[in-house]
Amino acid sequence: MIVDFRKELESIDPRLLYLDQLQTLQVNLGDRCNQSCAHCHVQAGPNGKKIMSKKTMEEIIDFLRRRPGLTVDITGGCPELNPDFKFFVDSIYGVASSIIVRTNLTVFFEPDLSWVPKWYSKKKVVLMVSLPCYTEENVDGQRGAGVFEKSIAALKMLNDLGYGMNGQLQMNLVYNPGGEFLPGRQDQLEADYKKELDEKYQVRFNRLLTITNAPIGRFRHHLEANGQLEQYQRLLVNNFNPNAAENIMCRRLISIGYDGVAYNCDFNQALDLPIIDSGGRVVSIERLEDILAEGIELVTGDHCFCCTAGA
Numbered sequence: 001m002i003v004d005f006r007k008e009l010e011s012i013d014p015r016l017l018y019l020d021q022l023q024t025l026q027v028n029l030g031d032r033c034n035q036s037c038a039h040c041h042v043q044a045g046p047n048g049k050k051i052m053s054k055k056t057m058e059e060i061i062d063f064l065r066r067r068p069g070l071t072v073d074i075t076g077g078c079p080e081l082n083p084d085f086k087f088f089v090d091s092i093y094g095v096a097s098s099i100i101v102r103t104n105l106t107v108f109f110e111p112d113l114s115w116v117p118k119w120y121s122k123k124k125v126v127l128m129v130s131l132p133c134y135t136e137e138n139v140d141g142q143r144g145a146g147v148f149e150k151s152i153a154a155l156k157m158l159n160d161l162g163y164g165m166n167g168q169l170q171m172n173l174v175y176n177p178g179g180e181f182l183p184g185r186q187d188q189l190e191a192d193y194k195k196e197l198d199e200k201y202q203v204r205f206n207r208l209l210t211i212t213n214a215p216i217g218r219f220r221h222h223l224e225a226n227g228q229l230e231q232y233q234r235l236l237v238n239n240f241n242p243n244a245a246e247n248i249m250c251r252r253l254i255s256i257g258y259d260g261v262a263y264n265c266d267f268n269q270a271l272d273l274p275i276i277d278s279g280g281r282v283v284s285i286e287r288l289e290d291i292l293a294e295g296i297e298l299v300t301g302d303h304c305f306c307c308t309a310g311a
Contacts, residue, residue, distance in 0.1 A: 003237070005304040012242055019251060019264075019296040026073040026255040027060060028052070028266060029082040034107055037143050041217035041270045044077035052258040054084045059260060059285045061091045066289060072096040073128075073253070075266065080107045080116055093123055102128040102174075105154035106147055117154070121161040127171045129155070129205070134196040138178050155203045164205040172207045180223060180232045182239060182310040183210035212236070214267050214306040236305035244308040250298050260285040264298050267306070273299045 009016040032048035033040075064070060072092055079085055079101060089099060101120070108116055120127065131151055133139050139148035155171075158164065164171040173193060177183050190208035197203040213219050215232055223229040250264040254275070262283045263269040275283040275296055283291050 005302065005308075006300045008240065009245060009300070012245055016245060016248075016251065017298050017300075019254070019292075019298070021252060022067075022070065022254060022292060024071040024073050024249075024253040025060070025064065026075060026253055026266060027088075028075050028255065028257055028269060029077065029079040029085060029088070030258045031077040032081045033076060033078040033104070034081065034110055035078070035104055035143050035147065037218070041214050041219060041267060042077065043217045043270075048077050050258045051082055052084075052260075054087065056258070056260040056285070057084055057088045057091070060256060061088070061095070063285055063288060064092055064095050068095050069097045071098045071100065073100040073102070075102040078104055078107050080113055081110070086119075089123060089125070098126055099123065100126045100128055102130065104130050104143075105151040108154050108157065109150055117157055117161055121163065121169055124168060127158070127163060128174055128209070129158075129171060130174045130176075131155075132176050132178060134193050142178055152201050152203060155197075155205070156201070159202075159204055164203075166206070171205050172209055173205050175208055175210045176213055180213075180228050180235070182212055182235065185311050186210045212306045212309050214270075214303050216267060216270055216303055233302060233305070236309045239309040240305060241308050241310060244310075248304075248307045250307075254288070254296075256285055262288050262291075264296075265307075267303055268299055268301075271301070271303065273301065275299065 006017065030048060030051035031042055031044040032046070032051060033044035034046060036045040064072065074089070080103065092099060107113055131139065132142050136148040139151065140146065158171055161169065163169040175183060175189055183189065186208065189210060193208050215223055215229060220229065223232050253265065255263045255266045255269050257263060257269050262275045262285060263273065264275060275291070276299070277283050277291050278294060
């Protein structure tokens, strides 16, 4: 049985332990969110205090201007709740090759944020929309009463703007399991989602992406409280997929935390496992350019098995 993620990657190809080519800069604008989801690995919620400052945003913008053409993947918490969110997106528009925003949909109904969907369409922002199921019961069970109804209303609003309609405006849904099990085949789940959402709600989208719950944050607390942590970790290990290992996101992505510190991925960010340079110092955005020239070794742990489990 596989017990050491690092050794397993090394046995496949030692190059898998290093950043290959930076294609995407993921930026976490903070842990404030209008929801408090049971599975959230960053433990975001309405009382989140880790909010990216405008100064840190400006350092990221300077980095992107020096390396134009990167995809920028904006996440949180709920990124729209950062007070300087619009400033950041406006500043990187035209510098980034593509701008992705990970949104929970219900934020559009928060005070003073009804303008966001139309503004997204003007900027041609790619939307990664979190919708853990196509049934009201499962979504509200994970995210709170009334979340599904608001999500459907927001999806219809985005469809009316042209999102998810096979034009230039791309909207992908993101599925995660509702418990301690692996997601099913992505292509089959996508077909099910499209059928259910179209037939019942006349909602359309481009693609469905599946993610496996990482045993960290609130989900780890849930597993520990129910005596299922060891069983779930064993499930991830036993379903290790070498083909998935060769395409893990940390080989082409760097994640920047709210304070400008650099990580291999947002799971490492949640666990406070930053990128370390050859001198043992934590890397942040103002030094990232120099460190990229050195080469970046991945920081791994048991949680990494969630990115290589199953299909």
